[in-house]
Amino acid sequence: MHELLTPMEMGEADRLAIAAGPCDGYALMRNAGAVIAQAVLSRFPDAGRIAILCGPGNNGGDGYVVAKLLEEAGLDVACFRNHAPREGSDALLAAADYHGPVHLLDNFTPGDFELVIDALYGAGLSRPIDGIERLIVEAVNASGMPVVAVDLPSGVSGASGAVLGAAFEAMLTVTFFRKKPGHVLQPGRDRCGEIVVADIGIRENVLDAITPQCFENTPYLWLRAFPTLSNDTHKYRRGHVAVFSGGPTATGAARLSARAAARIGAGAVTVLSPPDALLVNAAHLTSIMLRKTESVADAVDFIRDRKVFSAVLGPGFGDAARICALVPALLDRHQTGEAFKGLVLDADALTAFEDNPHMLFDAAGKHVDALVLTPHEGEFQRLFGSIGVDPTLSKLEKARAAARRANAVIIYKGPDTVIAAPDGRVAINTNATPLLATAGSGDVLAGMVAGMLAQGMPAFEAATAAVWLHADAAKRFGPGLIAEDLPEMLPEVLVGLGLN
Ligand SMILES: NC(=O)C1=CN([C@@H]2O[C@H](COP(=O)(O)OP(=O)(O)OC[C@H]3O[C@@H](n4cnc5c(N)ncnc54)[C@H](OP(=O)(O)O)[C@@H]3O)[C@@H](O)[C@H]2O)[C@@H](O)CC1
Ligand SMILES: Nc1ncnc2c1ncn2[C@@H]1O[C@H](COP(=O)(O)OP(=O)(O)O)[C@@H](O)[C@H]1O
Ligand SMILES: [K+]
Numbered sequence: 001m002h003e004l005l006t007p008m009e010m011g012e013a014d015r016l017a018i019a020a021g022p023c024d025g026y027a028l029m030r031n032a033g034a035v036i037a038q039a040v041l042s043r044f045p046d047a048g049r050i051a052i053l054c055g056p057g058n059n060g061g062d063g064y065v066v067a068k069l070l071e072e073a074g075l076d077v078a079c080f081r082n083h084a085p086r087e088g089s090d091a092l093l094a095a096a097d098y099h100g101p102v103h104l105l106d107n108f109t110p111g112d113f114e115l116v117i118d119a120l121y122g123a124g125l126s127r128p129i130d131g132i133e134r135l136i137v138e139a140v141n142a143s144g145m146p147v148v149a150v151d152l153p154s155g156v157s158g159a160s161g162a163v164l165g166a167a168f169e170a171m172l173t174v175t176f177f178r179k180k181p182g183h184v185l186q187p188g189r190d191r192c193g194e195i196v197v198a199d200i201g202i203r204e205n206v207l208d209a210i211t212p213q214c215f216e217n218t219p220y221l222w223l224r225a226f227p228t229l230s231n232d233t234h235k236y237r238r239g240h241v242a243v244f245s246g247g248p249t250a251t252g253a254a255r256l257s258a259r260a261a262a263r264i265g266a267g268a269v270t271v272l273s274p275p276d277a278l279l280v281n282a283a284h285l286t287s288i289m290l291r292k293t294e295s296v297a298d299a300v301d302f303i304r305d306r307k308v309f310s311a312v313l314g315p316g317f318g319d320a321a322r323i324c325a326l327v328p329a330l331l332d333r334h335q336t337g338e339a340f341k342g343l344v345l346d347a348d349a350l351t352a353f354e355d356n357p358h359m360l361f362d363a364a365g366k367h368v369d370a371l372v373l374t375p376h377e378g379e380f381q382r383l384f385g386s387i388g389v390d391p392t393l394s395k396l397e398k399a400r401a402a403a404r405r406a407n408a409v410i411i412y413k414g415p416d417t418v419i420a421a422p423d424g425r426v427a428i429n430t431n432a433t434p435l436l437a438t439a440g441s442g443d444v445l446a447g448m449v450a451g452m453l454a455q456g457m458p459a460f461e462a463a464t465a466a467v468w469l470h471a472d473a474a475k476r477f478g479p480g481l482i483a484e485d486l487p488e489m490l491p492e493v494l495v496g497l498g499l500n
Contacts, residue, residue: 033065063119238267239454
């Protein structure tokens, strides 16, 4: 159930299901209407007057089915429409089967009702909501009355989660077969309220032909690739991570990354520190090792000689010129040696390339197995220029395009973090909490990704696992969270996954 289908893929699922039988399109619509009616009856058993707003397409068709079923159940319903169902559509059949009155939308007054069922537009939303419909959406939202959305709250794009014109703020959204990206990308996700995915008779095997490439980030995606411990392991075999420290007044970020890498299971972690920051780092490190690193050669020699598996560069690092010198060396297997599998670039290591992103993109993918970039919104815009500001692209499409361009796994952070691989796979994270909006939490995430890479996880799985575990740690800690708390929650998070 973790696949996310674009509206086009959902249309394909619909066509394949109808072709395979036994349900035709109208049977699927009746099933869809039935699950909505059931949800309304179970959650709002005492609802007074219910308004059902029906659009011209099949979303409206679902609405007429719901109207018929709720009326048969003895509820007081009234249907409203702005346009008649399209000729030859299943919606026309559904409207014909509903024998109650259908009023014009202009006559709908929210104050006359206790519940709204929104069946205006779903997968077929093709332009912004405007005119009387926009006024109604805004009036219903302002009234605070509960809205049950059929498939998607009208106005939310199923492909991108964008609000086109205006969108209902639903209490409950019932969608069919699989969620769509618009259910999990912001702001769409906030407009959906609770989301129920209902079975309407489409068989799972239609997905074999569709091969979806977009997923909700759940443990199902990466648990099988999660590292396991053998009895004869040792600390360096579990994975050695190096984290580059900034100067004497900016060392905390590297230590957050280092601590996170260790807590997620790397066997050894070393902070590579400039000479002038050595003492401040030494004063704060216990199990994490420390190494004086003055030059690019120092760093790559250490990585090669001490069999470092992965590294984090960027958090608190500052010096852009040094980053631009370090990164090509770290991405060159001839310099780092074969053991070095992955590099995580965050914060300053992303911004350092804003004027010359090709320097980074050209070096990427040539040698190192795994390059992971972890930009937040601002860093993404700086590094990916035209992709970042393209208004026609959703966050999902931006992350996917960036991953292709950079030859890297991208973790495009935020409330709806999107993780994209150069091969087109994309995962959207849904377990985050706004408590993560605290200084240093991104540094912890970078360290977690490096810790997963060091333990041999492939880059996409390492990134998706780290993002999920990071959010789970925040949720488990709860209010009062600061970045230092995140690594300390990881043992509990791992036990919660059954990984003990
Ligand atoms: N797939 C499945 O398995 C199943 C799907 N089912 C249901 O079907 C729904 C999809 O149906 P759908 O394709 O007919 O699209 P829908 O959202 O009703 O709208 C299209 C119509 O609206 C119009 N229109 C669009 N935007 C507009 C705007 N802003 N303002 C004004 N008009 C606008 C658009 O006009 P056009 O773009 O053609 O000019 C067209 O006439 C899906 O969400 C689910 O509920 C279920 O029955 C069970 C099986
Ligand atoms: N409102 C929010 N809801 C959920 N997660 C958030 C929110 N704001 C930030 N985050 C998460 O918190 C982390 C912040 O990272 P970043 O911006 O790099 O912070 P820092 O540079 O201080 O470490 C990211 O993982 C991001 O996805
Ligand atoms: K709808």
